[in-house]
Structure formats: C-alpha cells, structure tokens
Amino acid sequence: MALRTILEFPDPRLRTRAQPVTRFDAALGTLIDDLLETMYAAPGIGLAATQVDVHQRVIVIDVSKEHNEPLTLINPVILAREGEASTEEGCLSVPGIFDDVKRATKVRVRSHDRKGREHEGEYQDVLAVCIQHEMDHLEGKLFVDYLSDLKRERIRKKLEKERRERGSRPAANATGARRAY
Ligand code: GNR
Ligand code: NI
Numbered sequence: 236m237a238l239r240t241i242l243e244f245p246d247p248r249l250r251t252r253a254q255p256v257t258r259f260d261a262a263l264g265t266l267i268d269d270l271l272e273t274m275y276a277a278p279g280i281g282l283a284a285t286q287v288d289v290h291q292r293v294i295v296i297d298v299s300k301e302h303n304e305p306l307t308l309i310n311p312v313i314l315a316r317e318g319e320a321s322t323e324e325g326c327l328s329v330p331g332i333f334d335d336v337k338r339a340t341k342v343r344v345r346s347h348d349r350k351g352r353e354h355e356g357e358y359q360d361v362l363a364v365c366i367q368h369e370m371d372h373l374e375g376k377l378f379v380d381y382l383s384d385l386k387r388e389r390i391r392k393k394l395e396k397e398r399r400e401r402g403s404r405p406a407a408n409a410t411g412a413r414r415a416y
Contacts, residue, residue, distance in 0.1 A: 236272045239287035243398070244329045245391050250375040253283075253290045255310050259351035263293070267307050267349050270295040275302050279327045281365040283372030286328050294369035298361050306362075308346040311370055314355070317341040322364050324378045331397075332390050336381045338367045 242249050256263060266289060274282035274295055284293040296306040318340030325333045342363045345355045358366055368378060379387045 236268045238276055239269050239273045241273065241277070241282075241286050241327050242288055244326075244377055244379065244394060246328075248288055249285060249328055249372070249377060251285060251290045252375050253285055253292045253373040256291050256293060256347070259309075259347070259349065263291075263309075264349055266291070266293060267295060271297070271305055271307075274327075277327050280361070281369045282327065283369045285372040285375070292373050294366070294373065296362070296365050296369065298365060307349055308344065308366070308369075309348065309351075311344050311346040311366070311373075313342050313367075313370070314345055315343040322361075324364070324368060326368070326378050328372075329377060329379055329390065329394070332379065332394075334378070334382055334386070336364075336368075336378050338364050342366060 266284065270282050270284060270287065270293065273287060274280075274297065280298045281294065281296040284291050292310045294308045294311065296308070297304050316339035319337055320340045321335045321337045323333050324336045340363055341357065341359045343355065343357050344366060345353065347353055371377070371380075379390055382390075
C-alpha cells in the first residue's frame with residue numbers, strides 16, 4: 236500500500252473527466268487500497284481517483300468513526316435522487332475551505348465493486364452528500380464550482396498564496412524544528 240499525493244485546486248488536472256473502469260484486475264485493487272490509505276491518512280470521509288491524478292471512475296468512502304466501513308464504488312451511476320438540503324462541505328483538494336452546497340438527501344446508486352460485481356444501494360444524509368461530491372470529482376467538478384465566481388476567485392487566491400508561502404519556507408524536519416543552515 237502507498238500514500239498518493241492529492242492534487243489541489245486550481246490544478247487543471249482536477250478538471251479531467253474520468254473514464255469507466257473496464258478491467259477489474261490487480262492494478263485496480265492496488266489503486267483502491269492506495270485511495271483508502273490516502274483517505275484515512277488525510278483524514279477524509281471520501282476520495283475520488285481524480286484527486287490522485289488517476290482518471291478512472293473509482294471512488295472510496297468511509298463515514299464511520301472507527302474507519303471500519305470502507306465503501307468502494309466503481310463506475311457509479313445515480314438512478315434516483317430525492318429531497319434537497321444544504322450541507323457544509325469541505326474537500327481535500329480545497330484544503331481549509333468550507334461552504335454550504337445544496338444536494339439531494341437520498342440517492343439510489345448502481346455501481347460495481349472491486350471484483351466487478353454489480354451492486355445497487357440507497358444512501359442518505361452524509362453518505363448521499365459524499366457520494367454526490369465524489370461523483371462530481373469524476374466529472375472534473377469541485378464543490379467550489381457551486382459558489383459564486385467571486386468566492387471561488389478569493390479561494391483560489393488564498394490557496395495560491397498559502398502554497399507560495401509553504402513552498403518558499405525551508406522544510407521542517409521530523410521534530411518540527413526548522414533545518415539549520
Ligand atoms: O473529507 C471530506 N469531507 C466532506 C465533508 C462534507 C462533504 C463532502 C466531504 S468529502 C471530503 C473528502 C474529499 O475531498 N473527497 O473528495
Ligand atoms: Ni473532494
């Protein structure tokens with residue numbers, strides 16, 4: 236297993252539309268294991284392959300506290316949606332930014348598991364929100380796209396400034412102290 240690097244807004248690679256999975260092989264298994272490990276380490280409640288620069292229709296989710304209810308949805312399709320509610324969302328690709336997004340409160344989804352078996356399920360509340368958020372990633376869409384152009388521009392500038400300041404600082408060592416020159 237391995238941790239993968241999560242792309243951050245406004246990286247243009249996050250705008251790639253993912254392709255359907257056609258081979259349910261060992262490489263797919265490795266990708267899923269890496270996505271789960273990267274999601275738990277972050278920590279986050281979901282991760283789409285798009286976020287680690289793999290443009291295949293694979294998402295992982297675990298909304299449990301104990302991190303013991305992993306869900307893998309491959310080639311997911313929403314068959315039905317019900318209800319509407321606004322929830323505060325965040326995204327590992329838009330670190331430190333949280334805002335309200337309106338989504339369906341219940342979704343019926345058809346997907347495949349890692350073995351290629353077809354599965355249909357109904358998901359509600361946090362799980363429904365998370366699935367819709369992750370499926371947006373597969374279309375190259377981010378939650379900040381639902382905000383105003385002005386807000387999204389402000390977020391872009393803030394993240395670019397933070398990255399600039401992070402990038403020009405000497406790397407910290409394992410104890411958190413700055414390296415001496
Ligand atoms: O960890 C995450 N939390 C979250 C909270 C509210 C709505 C959606 C999410 S998904 C996010 C992880 C992530 O960026 N997945 O793409
Ligand atoms: Ni996200």
